[in-house]
Amino acid sequence: MDNAQYMELFIEESKEHLQNLNNNLLVLEQQPDNTEVINEIFRSAHTLKGMAGSMGFKTMADLAHGMENVLDRIRKGNMSVNGDIMDALFEALDILEGLLQDIVQRGMENPLDISDIKAKLQGFVDGTDSKDSGQSARKPDKEGLSLDEHHFHVIDEAVKNGFTPYYIEVKLKESCLMKAARAYIVFKAIENFGHIIHSHPSAQDIEEEKFGLSFSVVAVCKAELDTIKKELDSISEIESIDIREIQPDDIKSRNQSENRKPQPQGTDRAATLEIKDRLSKATGRSIRVDIERLDRLMNLVSELIIIKNRIQDMQQYDNTAAMAESVEYLGRVTSELHDAVMKVRMIPIQTVFERFPRTVRDLSRSTGKEVKLNILGAETEVDRTIIDEIGEPLIHLIRNAIDHGIEPPQERAALGKPPVGTVELKAYHDGDNVVIEVSDDGRGIDIDKVLKHAIQQNLVSREEAESLSQQEILQFIFEPGFSTAEKVTDISGRGVGMDVVKTKIESMGGVIDIDSRPRQGTRFIIRLPLTLSIIQALLVSMGQEVYAIPIGSIKEILKVPAGAIKLVRQKEFIDYRGLLTPFIRLAKVLECPDEQVESGELVTVVIVKKGERLAALSVGELIGQQEIVIKPLGKALSKIKIVSGATILGDGRVALILDVNHLI
Amino acid sequence: MKLPKSSELKQYIVFEIDEEIYAVDVLFVESIERMAQITRVPHSPYEVLGVINLRGDVIPVMSARRVLGYEEIPLTDATRVAIVRHNEYRIGMIVDRVTEILNVPNDKVQWGVEALDGKRKGVISGLINLGDKPVMVMDIPRTLELLLN
Known part of the structure; x- marks a missing residue:
């Protein structure tokens, strides 16, 4: 059966149902007895199962079925909602989302092993709550590297020129938040020794964070294995590094296996491409435009404005009323054109914010702290490039706020604070800037400890430290040297990676400020230019x-x-x-x-x-x-x-x- | 990736400062431009005189005289800016006059010389022994490092 024509519909509807599930599960967690919500969730899971089944996506249907079983029990009152069940449901939902993502990208399902989560869900139904709470870590891709003829040729050439080929597999820590950024640092480090020939997943996928926790590269370097390993070991947030020399035999055997690969792959890919093509033809009153085309349009507007300024300048040589009028008209049109192009690029920040309730919920469960998230100004419009870039730093700040800012409930009670901590996310326009604030009502940053640590790390001398203002001291948490020390977390109350946050913000032409009061909380203020050019x-x-x-x-x-x-x-x-x-x-x-x-x-x-x-x-x-x-x-x-x-x-x-x- | 063979020719752009002759590997040089009006940039490194408008792009310019430890002299008609590129850096280098482009076999370059020291250590990395006077080869990556520290 040719499913291609239904594909678009399937994806759109699945997305809706998944978002629905997500929202309703969050509600269910707050109101475990709300039967209406339970029914709604059940219906979504059931519909998903049916749709996936009829499209032939077996894994998806299977998993949705597992969820449905659990929900059915709850619906019939045979079982009540608890934290473990919610966790399992959320986990299943995440996997469903991942599966759908694969379908969107490749037009087919990824054969993912879902036996763990299915067993967990079934465990609830059987009443034999499996106590295997050890989070089943996602298995690293074991596909290995697919090198082609060209790569072997490059390796051969490099070996002749005194380079050594290495195979390097890097696994990031699960806590690593900006995987793409870390991977980039690893790439950079390797490139100091030589050249990267190939990576799995591809460099672009890594850049877009389309990978699990591990990635591997083949590189030719002019350095010893130990030297490279030592360099890579010094990068933080890395779980393990596996590096070995590629032997000439390796290359040969791989070469053969490569040649033996059956050919039909190509046609398969063509088919999925066709589906993807059809999918991108979005309907409705909006169109999708490649951001690069908009950039080009923006550049042209820039050129136009420079010319306009030049003509304005030349007005002094021909200062007639007609000239003045024309120049003024030109000025008005270019301004409006600029404005219009800019507006095309603007999107409500809602698209970034809407994934945070879930983040907060997960973190609040894993840390055992009660946290409420307030979102203000989600309708604020920002430039498209900012939407793409701002998510990671914000997640990092939110995570820090919950991990280190908000105190455990008992401690809050002892301090006379409400037991539920608050994290507030706020966006608004201020002149030509857009401001995003992340604040918490937690314990604040301990200035003395930050300063002590900064002195230990030789970021500042004891004498200089005397004259620093509070603001200046707080700035130390953005120092790279400051944050790579693993132990900082418990001393400063702020975790690893603030340097990456700052770098990211500055690369967007923005600034980040901190305001922190002991026992009252911390506020990060991010100020970004509305227009970038x-x-x-x-x-x-x-x-x-x-x-x-x-x-x-x-x-x-x-x-x-x-x-x-x-x-x-x-x-x-x-x-x-x-x-x-x-x-x-x-x-x-x-x-x-x-x-x-x-x-x-x-x-x-x-x-x-x-x-x-x-x-x-x-x-x-x-x-x-x-x-x-x-x-x-x-x-x-x-x-x-x-x-x-x-x-x-x-x-x-x-x-x-x-x-x-x-x-x- | 390949190391040059000893007989291979390399091209150098040659310029003079006072009585001395200097050279830059042509691979680092994007173009040679006439002087443009410089806008001073406050707090810039000693070697950087400011920025210029190069056909719509704003790029920093450094003075070869300052980099190599000479006194500054007024600009003349012969003054040129060599647009130098390395990694993500693009910077103009102001020289008094460009004299020629030299083809030099690699074995005529004596590497590892230490003509300068202190802050400028390593800025001159080689000597070309061809004519009556030795030509000093500037190390562009090292020069850029000098600006950043």
């Missing part, structure tokens, strides 16, 4: 030089008399609406060569903000507001924090964009 900025001149300040971080522009600048403890301040606001001489910070930048009776001041904090920047002269295209400064200057990038002005000159977040 074009912004409105205020151009100011400092003598001969021109700088751009993003409009999003400007609160007001003022002129203040030079006499109004006050000196408090060697630092300059001005009175801004009754607030003592730090006064920053930009010419000094930027080491401007012109001494005459700020003279005269009145000083031009730009009030800028970073979250709640304000500062007054004294600038030379205001040039005006302009739409600018952000260009990176180049890797060699990436350490300079007060400049976030550069832009090209209408006359072809380069102007630097100030990063207010690092000025305040």
Whole structure:
């Protein structure tokens, strides 16, 4: 039977039923006696079984059947819901989701061994609750490597040139959250010694985190086995590393077995490809567009804006009313075009947030802590690239909050806190930024211990430590050296991998801040640019030089008399609406060569903000507001924090964009 | 992957500073450009003069004079920027004048010389003995390291 025509329908409906199951199971856990929900869950499982069966997906049908049996018992009142049952149901649900994912990607089912989970489910039905609670770890892929002719050729060549071929199998720890990032670090480390020829799964799958816990690579290196192993051993969050030299015989025998492989594979693949093709033809009022096409469109808009700025500049040579009108019109259209392209790329952050209730539920069970998750602002729209990237860091922060922030119930009770801890996830727009906050009402970060640890790790000297502010001390938890020490978890109250979180956020052009109070909780504030390439900025001149300040971080522009600048403890301040606001001489910070930048009776001041904090920047002269295209400064200057990038002005000159977040 | 044979020719871009002659492996050089207006970047390393607009891309430029420990002199018509590329780094190197492109057999290069020390140790990694004066070969990866530390 040709099932292809029903495939699309099957996948859509299965997805719905699985999401339904997920939501209802979460409800059932809270209200174990809610018969309506039980019936609903039963129906979903039953329908899934039927659909999968008729499509010929035996494993899926089998597992759904197992779930159905358990649910039937509960429905009939023969059995009541408990934590173990819920865990098993959730586990089964995860496996079903995985199976469906395979079907979506390959058009067929992966022959997965589900006997463990089936036995567990059956155990409840039989009343012989199997006490085998040891989480059955997912088995690493044992498919091994499929090398083709080309790879053997490369290995042969490399051996002739004094390289040694190695087979390296890496297993990550189960607790590892950013598997793709860790794998990337491993790849990088191997590449220091030579070249990677092949990996299983493919590099792209690894990048997209489509692998279990292990992956393997074949690499040719000019180093001893021990040296490579030592290097790899120093990477954290790795369970085991199996590395061995590939012997010439290996290659031969593999070669033969490769040749013996039957051919029909090819046709099979073609068939599944065809199905996939059909699937991607989504219907309805929306269309799927490759993100690269949108990127290209965005780049073209950037180019257009640069040209527009240039024409605006040229207006001085032909300053007629017609010219002015045309330029203004052009400006308006490019702005709107930019806006429209940006909107196309925006998606509600809901798509990321909706998987967290489950994460929190699982963590709360595994840690034995009671945790409630509050989600606010899920409708906030963010750029598509942010949606793709932000999930991992957020999960990490949530996990940390529950693992280390929230106290066990007894401890909370003793402190007079409500026994149920709260983790809050909040998203909102703030000017040209989108802000995401992850906060908990747990024990907070112990500043003294962080500092002590930082000194031990030689991140700071004892003397320097004296003068650090609380904020500066908290920043240490983002240091790579700080977090790789395994023991940190119990000392600092924050786990491994915060450096990865920070790197990830910064790679999106964002910043992350911490606010922590002992016994009251911790809050992480992530601030990301709404648009990644074009912004409105205020151009100011400092003598001969021109700088751009993003409009999003400007609160007001003022002129203040030079006499109004006050000196408090060697630092300059001005009175801004009754607030003592730090006064920053930009010419000094930027080491401007012109001494005459700020003279005269009145000083031009730009009030800028970073979250709640304000500062007054004294600038030379205001040039005006302009739409600018952000260009990176180049890797060699990436350490300079007060400049976030550069832009090209209408006359072809380069102007630097100030990063207010690092000025305040 | 293959090591060059001793007789194999390698190309070098040759430039002069005062009386000395320097060379850079042509494989590191993407192009040679006329000088463009430099925008100073605050807090940049001593060797980096700023950034330039290279056909719509913003790229940092360093001064070969500063890298090699010479005094800065004013730019002239002969001043060129060699756009150097290595890994993810792309950076311009300002030189007084580019004189020629040399084909050098590998066995005419003497590797492992230590012409500079201190902070600049390793920036010169080889000597070409061809004409009357030795030509000093700059090590680009090492030079970039110098900027980052």
